[in-house]
Amino acid sequence: MSPDNQAKNAEAFLADTVHEERLDKLLWMMRMRRDAAAKQVPEWEQLRTLASQIKEHTLSNLSQYLIEFEAKATANGVTVHWARDAHEHNQIVYDLLAEREVPTLIKSKSMLTEECELRPFLETRNIRVIETDLGERIQQLDDQPPGHIVGPSIHKTTKDVARLFAKNYGSDANNEDPAYLAGVMRDNTRPEILNAYAGMTGGNFVVAETGAIIVATNEGNADLAGNTPPLHIISVGIEKLVPNMDSLAVFIRLLARSATGEAITQYTSNFRGPRKGAAMHVVLVDNGRSARLGMQSFWHSLKCIRCAACMNTCPVYRRSGGLSYGSTYMGPIGIIMMPTFDIRKFRELPFASTLNGSCTNVCPVKIDIHEQIYGWREVMEKNGQIQTVKKQAMKVADKVLSDPELYRIATASVSTALRILPHFAIYNRLNAWGKHRDVPEAASETFHEWYKNHRLKGNEALGL
Amino acid sequence: MEVALMIPCYIDVFYPQVGIATLELLERLGIDVAYPKEQTCCGQPMANSGCYEEARATEEHCARVFGAFEYVVTPSGSCTHHIRNKFTAGADSQERENLTRNTYDLVEFLHDVLNVREFPWAKFEHKVAFHTSCSAIRGLNMASMTERVHDTVFSKPKALLNGVPGVQLVEFDRVDECCGFGGTFSATEEAVAAKMGYDKLAFMQKAAPDYIVSSDMSCLMHLQGCARRQEQDIPFLHIAEILNGV
Numbered sequence: 001m002s003p004d005n006q007a008k009n010a011e012a013f014l015a016d017t018v019h020e021e022r023l024d025k026l027l028w029m030m031r032m033r034r035d036a037a038a039k040q041v042p043e044w045e046q047l048r049t050l051a052s053q054i055k056e057h058t059l060s061n062l063s064q065y066l067i068e069f070e071a072k073a074t075a076n077g078v079t080v081h082w083a084r085d086a087h088e089h090n091q092i093v094y095d096l097l098a099e100r101e102v103p104t105l106i107k108s109k110s111m112l113t114e115e116c117e118l119r120p121f122l123e124t125r126n127i128r129v130i131e132t133d134l135g136e137r138i139q140q141l142d143d144q145p146p147g148h149i150v151g152p153s154i155h156k157t158t159k160d161v162a163r164l165f166a167k168n169y170g171s172d173a174n175n176e177d178p179a180y181l182a183g184v185m186r187d188n189t190r191p192e193i194l195n196a197y198a199g200m201t202g203g204n205f206v207v208a209e210t211g212a213i214i215v216a217t218n219e220g221n222a223d224l225a226g227n228t229p230p231l232h233i234i235s236v237g238i239e240k241l242v243p244n245m246d247s248l249a250v251f252i253r254l255l256a257r258s259a260t261g262e263a264i265t266q267y268t269s270n271f272r273g274p275r276k277g278a279a280m281h282v283v284l285v286d287n288g289r290s291a292r293l294g295m296q297s298f299w300h301s302l303k304c305i306r307c308a309a310c311m312n313t314c315p316v317y318r319r320s321g322g323l324s325y326g327s328t329y330m331g332p333i334g335i336i337m338m339p340t341f342d343i344r345k346f347r348e349l350p351f352a353s354t355l356n357g358s359c360t361n362v363c364p365v366k367i368d369i370h371e372q373i374y375g376w377r378e379v380m381e382k383n384g385q386i387q388t389v390k391k392q393a394m395k396v397a398d399k400v401l402s403d404p405e406l407y408r409i410a411t412a413s414v415s416t417a418l419r420i421l422p423h424f425a426i427y428n429r430l431n432a433w434g435k436h437r438d439v440p441e442a443a444s445e446t447f448h449e450w451y452k453n454h455r456l457k458g459n460e461a462l463g464l
Numbered sequence: 465m466e467v468a469l470m471i472p473c474y475i476d477v478f479y480p481q482v483g484i485a486t487l488e489l490l491e492r493l494g495i496d497v498a499y500p501k502e503q504t505c506c507g508q509p510m511a512n513s514g515c516y517e518e519a520r521a522t523e524e525h526c527a528r529v530f531g532a533f534e535y536v537v538t539p540s541g542s543c544t545h546h547i548r549n550k551f552t553a554g555a556d557s558q559e560r561e562n563l564t565r566n567t568y569d570l571v572e573f574l575h576d577v578l579n580v581r582e583f584p585w586a587k588f589e590h591k592v593a594f595h596t597s598c599s600a601i602r603g604l605n606m607a608s609m610t611e612r613v614h615d616t617v618f619s620k621p622k623a624l625l626n627g628v629p630g631v632q633l634v635e636f637d638r639v640d641e642c643c644g645f646g647g648t649f650s651a652t653e654e655a656v657a658a659k660m661g662y663d664k665l666a667f668m669q670k671a672a673p674d675y676i677v678s679s680d681m682s683c684l685m686h687l688q689g690c691a692r693r694q695e696q697d698i699p700f701l702h703i704a705e706i707l708n709g710v
Contacts, residue, residue, distance in 0.1 A: 011655035020659070028638070039613045313611070315642045319659050352653060354646025354660075355512070357602035361611035370602075374550075377514030386514060394510045394518035401473070401505040402521035411477050432651040436658030437689030440478045447476045447483035451499055 006352045010320035023155050024319055030312040033261025034362065041253070051254055052366035054247045055303035059293060065208040065241045066284065072211025073282060076273035081283045086116035089285045093118060093200070093233055096281055097127055100231060102198045106189075108215070108222035109133035110202030111149050111306060112235050112285060115328045130192045132221035134185050141168045147322035149329065150259050150308040155321050189221075199225035201271070203236035204305065205251060206284075209244035212272040213282065216255060216265040223269050230278045234271065238284050239293075239302040251305055254364035258307040292340045297375050301337045303365040310359035310369055316352055325349060332359035336372040339379070347385035350376035411446050468498045468530055470538035470567070472681070473505040479681050482702040486539045486570055489708040492585070493578060497537075500529045507553060508546035512647045516553045523554035531559025535577070536567045539704050541600030541680045542647075544569040549603060570704055571606060571679045575620040582627045586709040589630030593673035594622060594703075595664070595687070597680035598642050606679075610640050621679050621703055628706055634671035638664075645686035661690035669696070679703045 014020050038044045058065055070080045083089035089112075097105060105122060107129055113119070119129045119140070131137040135152035139145065141164055146152030153161070158176040166173035171184040193199075201222045205214040213234050215222045226232045242248050256262040274280035293299050311317045311331035322330040327338045327346060335353060338346040350373050359369040380386055400406045433439060445453070467490065471483045490497045506526050510519035526547075530536045538544060547567045554560060574580045596619065600606040607619035625631050644650065644660025651657075665687060668676055676691075676698055678684050684700045691698060701710065 007653045007655070010653065014655050014659055024663070035610065035613050042614065044614060045612070315644070315660050316653070316656055319656050319663075350514070351649065354598065354642045354644065354649045354657075356598035356642035356646070358598075358609075358611055358640075358642070361602065361609060374512075377512070378516055379514075381514035381516065390513065391515065391518070394513060394515040397510055398507075398515075398518040398521050401507070402525040404502040404504055404525075407473075407504040411473075432654040433689070435654055436693060437654075437661065437686065438692035440474075440685050440689065442477055443480045445480060447471050447480035448501065450480050450484060451487075451501070455499070 006320070006324050006326065006348055009324035009326065010316075010352075013321040013324055014319060019155060019157065020319060020321070022157060023321060026154065027312040027318050030260060031309075031362070034258055034309055034312065035261075037257035037261040037263065041257070047250060047254055048364055048366050051250050051305075051364055052303060054242065054250060055365050058241050058243055058247075059239065059299065059302055062238065062241060062293065065243060066238060068208040069206055069211055069241060070284075072208070074211075076211045077280070078211065078273055079279070079281045081281060083283050083285045083287070085287050086285075089116045089235060089283055089287065090118050090121040092283050093235070094122060094125055094127070096231070096233060097122070097198055098125075100197060102127065102231070104128040104130060104192065104196055104198075106130045106132055106193050106196040106199045106225050106229065107136075108199075108201045108217065108225045109136045109152065110200070110235055111146070111328065112202055112237050112287075113200070114145060116235075116285070116287065118235075130189060130196075132189050132193060132219075132225055133217070134182065134219060134221075137185060137189065138164060141165075144323065145328065147330070148308060148311060149306050155323065193224050193228055196229045198231040198233065199227075199229040200233045200235065201226050203234055203240055203271075204255065205242050205248055206236055206240045207243075207245060207248055208241055210272060212270050214248060214252075215269045215271065216252075216267070217269075218266045220267050223267055226269070226271055227275065232271070232274065232278065232280045234280070234282045235285060236282065237289060238286055239289050239304075251364075255305055255307055258309040258362065258364040288341055295340065298336065298340060298372060300367045300372060301333060301340070303367050304333055304337070305365060307364055309362040309364065313358045313362045314353075315356065315358070316354060320352070325352070332369045332373065333367070336367075336369060336376060339376055343380070343383060344385060347380050350374075350380060408448065411448070465495060466498070466534040467495050468500055468533040468536045470503060470506075470530060470536050470543065471499075472538060472540045472543050474685060475539065475681050478685065479702065482539055482681055482704055485702065485704040485708040486537070489570075489704055490537065492708065493574075493580060495578075498533070502529045506543045506546050506551075508543060508550070509647060511546065511550060511553050519553035521554075523551060523560075524557075527551075527554060527557060527560040527563050530567075531557070531562045533562075533566060535573065536563060537570055537573045538567065539570040539679070539681070539702060541569045541571075541597045541604055541606065542682055544572070545599035545603035569600065569604060569606065569679065571600070571621045571624060572604065574624055574707070580627075581623065583624070583707050583709075584629065586628045586707055587630050588628050588706050588710060590674035591632045591634050591672065592625065592675050592677050592706075593634050593636055593668040593671055594619075594625065595643060595668070595676065595678040595680075595683055596621060596640060597678060597683050598640075600679060601640055607640075624707060625677075625703065631706070634673050636671045637667045643683045643687055645683050647682075650686055657686065658690055661687050662694065665691055665694070665696065669698070673698070675699050675701055677701050677703055677706060
């Protein structure tokens with residue numbers, strides 16, 4: 001999926017009405033659950049404000065908190081690694097595994113490792129990687145990236161999963177019962193977990209005060225991955241820092257409620273140090289985060305706690321599917337994050353939005369997402385990332401619309417109006433408008449003409 | 465009170481009756497309305513597309529035409545939102561400052577400035593599905609939004625419609641979900657835009673309204689295009705037409 005073709009990818013997704021309508025309904029239900037959960041917390045808006053302020057404070061003093069974390073974690077018996085970029089991260093993880101001759105890595109879900117493309121890096125070096133999160137495993141078997149940051153395979157039906165498991169595990173292709181399918185997954189991954197020498201997890205929060213990594217999951221697979229094998233590797237972005245346990249509580253109250261409407265995830269694990277006889281390594285990853293923190297307008301997305309509330313509420317995401325964005329992070333938050341990685345590659349993303357503002361108002365850390373999308377559009381224009389044809393249309397529009405005489409000529413008759421109007425209403429894409437919608441009919445006289453004919457007298461009416 | 469009427473470009477060409485209803489309604493309420501005939505557009509289509517350079521001359525022209533009036537009233541939440549909150553493509557000037565401060569959507573002007581609540585001349589005995597635009601809700605705070613679950617529920621346009629004898633507002637699902645217009649989005653992402661429009665219509669039609677009404681004609685232009693393509697013949701009206709008496 002190319003990011004240049006978000007609109008085309010979305011059109012293809014829409015053509016399959018079964019998947020599109022199901023995704024829309026399912027995620028809207030998540031949004032409704034989020035509303036209901038928020039309603040039960042009278043101080044919800046204060047929590048959002050507090051969370052936003054804690055993130056701003058932590059990001060403003062990030063170096064200090066990172067050093068504090070490193071000292072505490074080291075004292076706890078954890079080995080801390082620093083990775084400047086994706087390659088350094090992958091190399092560190094590979095070296096840890098290669099030194100111990102580990103053939104298989106079991107993994108819980110981590111968007112950061114998707115961002116770093118860790119899996120292909122290890123696989124080409126002959127290390128098997130087994131995803132243990134159900135949705136993530138489904139995507140791995142189907143050779144697709146995650147379509148949603150909380151529910152990676154949420155765009156798939158149980159029928160899709162039954163077929164996929166039948167192909168890969170030899171299970172019953174016609175049994176779509178979720179409990180049966182979860183059982184197939186368990187039967188196939190549990191032995192891998194029990195036999196693995198190394199397990200990897202991500203981290204939702206990194207607590208500077210205690211040197212702990214917090215992982216929130218519903219399946220408990222992160223706990224298996226972290227607690228079963230003798231080597232536990234945690235990959236985490238440097239923006240995940242929080243100062244202390246008190247501030248962590250604010251985020252824990254917001255995270256699951258915003259994501260799925262639950263008060264808390266089934267498992268909220270506090271990985272503080274290695275078990276007896278085991279080793280724990282934390283890889284702190286920058287990969288563009290410091291650079292983003294230095295962007296005057298676009299550092300806000302570093303506050304993100306990956307709840308996906310913005311995706312669930314986004315009317316465009318729900319009808320496009322997450323894969324249409326062609327990017328690691330998708331939906332509203334993806335639109336404002338991805339151009340910080342590669343402005344040219346992701347130049348079209350800021351236009352995959354109606355700027356309706358719902359995302360901003362569900363965001364638990366109050367990122368002004370739709371304002372940032374608007375801002376990115378201007379940046380794309382300034383960096384020459386807007387198509388020439390669109391820019392030409394806008395130039396024509398400005399010329400006509402800043403000159404009343406030209407404007408009157410352009411709108412004087414129905415035929416010329418219909419030709420020129422798209423330039424400013426829908427910029428010369430009347431055929432795009434007309435594909436699924438009827439084109440509005442121009443009136444027999446414009447308001448301007450009506451006013452002249454009915455309200456002006458004498459010379460004024462003649463324009464003298 | 466010195467009031468200038470701003471007619472958005474798409475209303476000028478496609479929906480002059482909305483401009484006429486707005487003018488007549490304001491006059492009915494005793495306002496002396498000026499219509500500056502040099503007016504064109506607020507520049508939103510260009511600025512919204514990221515093309516600030518291409519919005520500059522149009523925004524500056526708009527500020528020159530309207531900058532001297534005490535009030536500027538327009539039947540469009542989206543144009544008002546652009547002028548009040550996003551009007552930065554042109555050079556800084558006193559005119560621009562005045563326009564940004566003095567521009568009101570028609571609903572706001574009636575509700576907040578004139579404080580009108582009764583429209584006895586405008587009998588309208590029909591079931592109405594009212595669509596509030598995202599600009600009006602989240603840009604101008606003309607109605608509460610469902611995301612903010614602890615806020616008091618209110619709607620300025622519905623408060624006005626409740627003052628029209630006979631109007632029956634119907635409830636429908638996903639009341640403040642975007643209709644899919646989104647300016648240039650409606651062309652660049654036409655397939656998603658149209659599906660959003662179809663879905664919005666389906667939610668509304670379930671409540672069996674006689675009319676679909678909004679204070680933003682651009683949303684209605686899109687929804688009407690979707691409805692006609694699906695051979696739905698439900699009529700669409702701008703709120704000004706009902707408040708003035710159809």
